[in-house]
Amino acid sequence: MAAFAAAVKIDAFAYMPVQDFGNAFSTFIAHYRYSFALYNLYENPDMDIMEALNLSKRQTQGYKMELFKLDLSYMGWILLSMLPSLFFTSQAILTLGFSGMDPYAALAAPMPLWQILTASAFVYALSIFYLPNYQCVQLAYFDAAKEDMPEFRSRQSDFSDGPGSF
Numbered sequence: 001m002a003a004f005a006a007a008v009k010i011d012a013f014a015y016m017p018v019q020d021f022g023n024a025f026s027t028f029i030a031h032y033r034y035s036f037a038l039y040n041l042y043e044n045p046d047m048d049i050m051e052a053l054n055l056s057k058r059q060t061q062g063y064k065m066e067l068f069k070l071d072l073s074y075m076g077w078i079l080l081s082m083l084p085s086l087f088f089t090s091q092a093i094l095t096l097g098f099s100g101m102d103p104y105a106a107l108a109a110p111m112p113l114w115q116i117l118t119a120s121a122f123v124y125a126l127s128i129f130y131l132p133n134y135q136c137v138q139l140a141y142f143d144a145a146k147e148d149m150p151e152f153r154s155r156q157s158d159f160s161d162g163p164g165s166f
Contacts, residue, residue, distance in 0.1 A: 032064040033057050039142045059145040070137060077130040084119040 037056035041047060047055075060067070088111060 028068075029064065032067045033060050035067060035138075036060060036142050036145065039139070059142070059149060062148070063141055063145050066141060067138070070134075070141070074130060074134050077126060081123045081126040084115075084122045088115045088119060 034053055034056050036059045037049075037052045040052040040055050040059075041049070044052075
């Protein structure tokens, strides 16, 4: 019986990396699948949440890879905004690590206020530059996905005569 239990544990550990990759992959897919739900709620405040999620699911068909490429194109800005935090953290690990202190305990040590404020100011300064551009590009994808939907095209054709025509 003990050998069977050990075999089950070994079998479970053998598939764990595959399961972790599958969970991470499905999380990324869900992130991009429902990324337009908030925009749908902004445009239609009376829309139900589940309806907005289902609409987002239909809208992102064919746009998930484009949204992923968009996120990858802004990865440099995100990494650049993390630089001060990485610098201060590595500085704390090196100084406290060489003093004989456990490096993991150095991570738990509180950071001085000036380092926190410096890192936060750098992140906010960079965010002022790249976040509006990122949001505009994502909204452009949202508008393009909306126009590709058949029900949106039929609503557009209802109003194609112009504002004053009856």
